[in-house]
Amino acid sequence: MNESLPSRSALSSRSPGLSGRIRVPGDKSVSHRALMFGGISDGETRITGLLEGEDVLRTGDAMRAMGAKIRCDGEAWVVTGTGNGCLLEPAAPFDFGNAGTGSRLIMGLVGTYDMTTRFIGDASLSKRPMGRVLEPLRQMGTQVLEAQEGDRLPITLQGPKHAAPITYRVPVPSAQVKSAVLLAGLNTPGITTVIEPVMTRDHTEKMLAGFGASVEVEKDDDGVRHIRLEGQGRLAGRAIEVPGDPSSAAFPLVAALIVPGSDIVIENVLMNPTRTGLILTLQEMNADIEIQNRRDAGGEEVADLRVRSSELKAVSVPAERAPFMIDEYPVLSMAAAFAEGETLMQGLAELRVKESDRLAAVAAGLKANGIDCTEGEDYLAVRGRPGGKGLGGGAVETHLDHRIAMSFLVLGLATEQPVTVDDREIIATSFPEFMPLMHNLGAKIE
Ligand code: S3P
Numbered sequence: 001m002n003e004s005l006p007s008r009s010a011l012s013s014r015s016p017g018l019s020g021r022i023r024v025p026g027d028k029s030v031s032h033r034a035l036m037f038g039g040i041s042d043g044e045t046r047i048t049g050l051l052e053g054e055d056v057l058r059t060g061d062a063m064r065a066m067g068a069k070i071r072c073d074g075e076a077w078v079v080t081g082t083g084n085g086c087l088l089e090p091a092a093p094f095d096f097g098n099a100g101t102g103s104r105l106i107m108g109l110v111g112t113y114d115m116t117t118r119f120i121g122d123a124s125l126s127k128r129p130m131g132r133v134l135e136p137l138r139q140m141g142t143q144v145l146e147a148q149e150g151d152r153l154p155i156t157l158q159g160p161k162h163a164a165p166i167t168y169r170v171p172v173p174s175a176q177v178k179s180a181v182l183l184a185g186l187n188t189p190g191i192t193t194v195i196e197p198v199m200t201r202d203h204t205e206k207m208l209a210g211f212g213a214s215v216e217v218e219k220d221d222d223g224v225r226h227i228r229l230e231g232q233g234r235l236a237g238r239a240i241e242v243p244g245d246p247s248s249a250a251f252p253l254v255a256a257l258i259v260p261g262s263d264i265v266i267e268n269v270l271m272n273p274t275r276t277g278l279i280l281t282l283q284e285m286n287a288d289i290e291i292q293n294r295r296d297a298g299g300e301e302v303a304d305l306r307v308r309s310s311e312l313k314a315v316s317v318p319a320e321r322a323p324f325m326i327d328e329y330p331v332l333s334m335a336a337a338f339a340e341g342e343t344l345m346q347g348l349a350e351l352r353v354k355e356s357d358r359l360a361a362v363a364a365g366l367k368a369n370g371i372d373c374t375e376g377e378d379y380l381a382v383r384g385r386p387g388g389k390g391l392g393g394g395a396v397e398t399h400l401d402h403r404i405a406m407s408f409l410v411l412g413l414a415t416e417q418p419v420t421v422d423d424r425e426i427i428a429t430s431f432p433e434f435m436p437l438m439h440n441l442g443a444k445i446e
Contacts, residue, residue, distance in 0.1 A: 010405070010424035010435075011446055012412030014392075017261025017309065018441040024249045026051040026242035027270050028430055029175070029203050030300075032059045032101050034240045036109060037211045038079030039068030040087065040186065043237035045079040050242055054429045055099035062106050065090040084235050085187050093118035093154070098125055098355060098400060098429045101176055103153070104133045105204075108180025111137040112163035112187040116145070118156045124355050124400035126153045133180045136168045140184050140192075165190040165231060172350065173323045175200035178227070182208065182215075188231040196225040200323045201274040210299060211235040241298040243270035247327045248431045249305065250278055251406045252441060254331045256307040257287050258338045258388075258414040263308045264441055265292075271301040277325025278332060279305070285312045285339055312339035314384060319347025326350060329380070330407040333362045336382035337371045337391065338414060349378040356399035365408050368394030369419055393417030402429045413443050 005011055031051040036059060038045030050056065060070050060077075066087040069080040082088070087110065096103035096119060103119055107130070110117045120126075131151030134144050141160030148154065165188045168181050178194050182204055185192025202217075205227050209215050214230035249269045256262040271294065283289055290306040312335055325332070329345055336343035351358040363375035370391045372383040385391060392415025396408040405421045412419030427434050438445055 005420070005446070008423050008425055009420055010409060011418050011420045012409040013418040013444040014415065015259055015413045015444045016442055018252070018256050018259050018264050018443060019262065020441045021265040021267060022252060022437055022440065023267045024244045024252070024269065024437070025053065025431060025433055027245040028053065028056060028247065029101065029201060030207070030242050031056045032105060033203055033207050034242060035059050035063055035070065035079060036105060036183070037207055037235060038237060038240070039063035039066070039081050040084050040109070041081035041211055041235040041237040042083050043081065045081065045237040045240060047077045047079065047240045047242060048075060050077045051245065051430070053432055054097055055102055058095065058097050058099055059102040059106065062090070062094045062102065065092065065094070066110070079237070081235070081237055085232060087113055089115035090117060093120050096121045096125060098122050098426065100125065100128055100355065104130070104176040105179050105183055107133050107137065107157065108183035109186070111142040111157055111159055112140055112184045113159040114161050116156065116158050118146070118154060120154045122400060128152065129353055130155055132172060132174060132177050136166060136177070136181045137184060139166045139168070140164050140188060163188040165192045167193040167195065169195040169197065173198040173200050174350070175204065179204040182227065182229050185229045185231050186213070190231060192229050192231060194227045196227065198323055199225055199274065201272070206299065211238060239298070243297050243300050243302045244268040246270050246275045246278070250328050250331045251410050251434065252438065253289070253305060253307050254335045255410045255413050255438070255441070255443060257282065257310050257312065257335055260309050266305045266307065268297070268302050269305055271303050274324050277321045278328035281315065281317050281321065281325065281332060282335060284315045285335065286310055287312060311386065312384070314339045314341030314343040316344045317346065322347040322350070327403060330358055330362050330403045331410060333366065333380060333382055334407050334411045337366060337384050337411060338386055338388055339384035340386050342381055342383045344379065344381045346379045348380060354401070356401035356404060358401065358404065361397065361399055361401060361404045362407070365394065365396040365404065368396060369411065369415060370394070388415045391415040391417070392419050395420045395422065398423040398426060400426055402426045402431065406431065406434055409445055
């Protein structure tokens with residue numbers, strides 16, 4: 001450990017070619033949902049490959065506080081559910097820390113119960129808009145007893161005696177909003193319908209069907225998805241195998257592309273088409289990514305990714321692809337910093353309301369490290385410098401955002417000068433094994 005580094009910071013330096021085979025931790029979206037759906041099912045749900053990151057563990061705490069039993073059994077987590085409609089009122093507020101997915105989905109889940117729940121979180125989560133979830137919940141009968149300006153945390157909800165099913169057209173492309181409405185529908189009589197003009201990750205509807213919920217997805221003549229869920233049905237516990245998180249795999253993947261002489265394999269990565277926008281984009285940029293051993297793992301496709309360093313070319317990323325790679329723009333921007341030409345990323349308005357304002361945080365970090373870029377209201381243009389000569393040497397503010405921290409640590413592996421990030425601890429929210437795993441590949445991060 002470098003004595004001159006402040007305790008929370010980390011520094012990454014130009015590294016020799018990365019090599020080795022790794023497995024990234026379980027998918028965060030699937031992990032949250034496995035604990036929630038297991039927690040409201042009858043019987044036992046046995047989960048292997050669960051992401052043991054802070055965000056997911058807080059979802060586990062919330063489900064326990066409402067009556068689910070969750071225990072570790074060797075490599076597996078075993079959840080004994082309460083049964084659908086049978087959650088108990090929690091004795092204390094839910095502290096969701098940094099977790100947008102956990103807090104928003106649980107708001108939906110409990111919003112139609114005749115009970116009082118309070119939600120708190122860290123400074124990042126307390127800045128994020130919750131109105132997008134409260135709006136449909138209010139229509140279903142939920143009272144918002146407390147909310148801060150702009151519908152922000154801390155928030156207290158009181159569910160109705162009898163919830164009303166709604167048909168809700170999701171106004172922003174958000175899997176969290178879609179999911180919150182569907183989860184509220186689980187404890188509501190009749191059919192709750194979500195209309196999704198722009199498709200987002202489909203884990204909620206797929207997994208609920210797997211747990212035995214009556215859920216139907218239909219596309220209308222305009223290609224718009226209508227998701228109908230019949231409330232108050234029985235869910236049955238089952239085995240869940242959580243595949244590797246493509247959003248975590250993105251970091252070693254981009255690192256291997258930009259560090260010359262690298263050749264790595266990332267095993268068991270989820271290949272659900274709503275999550276693979278980054279791989280597609282990088283392939284268009286001339287990235288050498290071989291998709292090997294495609295196979296089924298419990299209803300989802302997974303594959304191993306062989307990644308070798310590549311001479312990247314700039315591309316224009318279509319705005320329509322944003323929902324399929326929404327969490328990957330920070331790390332894609334690091335790849336763009338080494339690509340020949342200008343990479344244009346459009347349709348990024350949602351990046352402003354993630355764990356940080358990611359558009360601003362990425363642009364500031366790139367500029368601090370000598371990378372030429374333009375930040376628009378909803379786009380980012382990055383002008384790359386292949387070889388990374390003269391780049392780096394900057395200090396990056398992470399703003400309590402794990403993906404900003406990891407992205408810039410990846411950048412520093414290939415720039416001429418090292419890159420410092422001010423907060424290594426936030427990485428544990430989604431990827432606690434990031435440091436040792438990168439060290440195993442030969443990355444110089446201290
Ligand atoms: C998630 C949905 C996305 C994504 C987040 C996980 C989910 O958020 O950014 O990391 O598991 O549903 P939005 O719904 O806000 O787009």
